[in-house]
Amino acid sequence: MLSGSVSGTTITSRPWSRAPGTRPPTPEASDFGFRRLVEGDLLLLAEWLHRPHVMAWWRPYPSLEAVREHYLPRIRGESVVTPYLAQLQDEPVGYIQSYVAADVGGDWWPDVRDRGVWGIDQFLADGQRLGQGLGTRMVRAFVELLLADSRVTQVQVDPAVHNLRAIRCYEKVGFRAVGPVTTPDGPSLLMVLRARRT
Numbered sequence: 001m002l003s004g005s006v007s008g009t010t011i012t013s014r015p016w017s018r019a020p021g022t023r024p025p026t027p028e029a030s031d032f033g034f035r036r037l038v039e040g041d042l043l044l045l046a047e048w049l050h051r052p053h054v055m056a057w058w059r060p061y062p063s064l065e066a067v068r069e070h071y072l073p074r075i076r077g078e079s080v081v082t083p084y085l086a087q088l089q090d091e092p093v094g095y096i097q098s099y100v101a102a103d104v105g106g107d108w109w110p111d112v113r114d115r116g117v118w119g120i121d122q123f124l125a126d127g128q129r130l131g132q133g134l135g136t137r138m139v140r141a142f143v144e145l146l147l148a149d150s151r152v153t154q155v156q157v158d159p160a161v162h163n164l165r166a167i168r169c170y171e172k173v174g175f176r177a178v179g180p181v182t183t184p185d186g187p188s189l190l191m192v193l194r195a196r197r198t
């Protein structure tokens, strides 16, 4: 679980007001909120998972039933992975999940013993909005919330080695490449961001 301030709530919302004809302001990290995924979100999630820009980099779940089978245990807290809906001004804009790396098991992170190491995975829902800075702000906002939890000493991401857009996004958030790793999802680049606490 993330800190209590995250679970089941939208963290923050900044009302946007603008004169007619002016461009909306660029959303800041603080405009994002994250709430726990619920069963009622699974149809939406299944639709997102079938979008080409997500399918290119995410494990396929060919049917709604397969999505339910995979994500319901996470929703019910029966998995080490905790799923969230990312919202921008209450609009669902993406999916993000977190996990304690040492707890995942299988062939995931066999060398990680430190339970302060948390991992994240994410995608934006709208393929038309990629490459505009939205993902950087979403990930930054989520990482800030994770690091607000004193148990979290390090956050990691593991983009596929060819996912240059994701790698660049994570660099902008402050993640630094550690090196290549082989995960059950294939060759990946391990990137970490360490908490700076005084």
Ligand SMILES: CC(C)(COP(=O)(O)OP(=O)(O)OC[C@H]1O[C@@H](n2cnc3c(N)ncnc32)[C@H](O)[C@@H]1OP(=O)(O)O)[C@@H](O)C(=O)NCCC(=O)NCCS
Pocket (backbone or CB within 6 Å): 053, 054, 057, 121, 122, 123, 124, 125, 129, 130, 131, 132, 133, 134, 135, 136, 137, 158, 159, 160, 163, 164, 165, 166, 168, 169
């Ligand atoms: C990964 C993701 C969340 C990033 O969000 P985003 O809003 O697209 O990313 P941003 O616009 O904040 O940053 C992307 C950066 O990559 C750059 N970029 C885009 N395509 C690139 C490419 N082919 N090679 C190198 N850099 C690239 C952009 O120019 C931008 O960098 P810049 O600001 O220095 O110019 C989003 O693209 C996404 O959901 N992708 C599909 C699913 C996915 O890949 N999930 C991640 C799994 S690890």
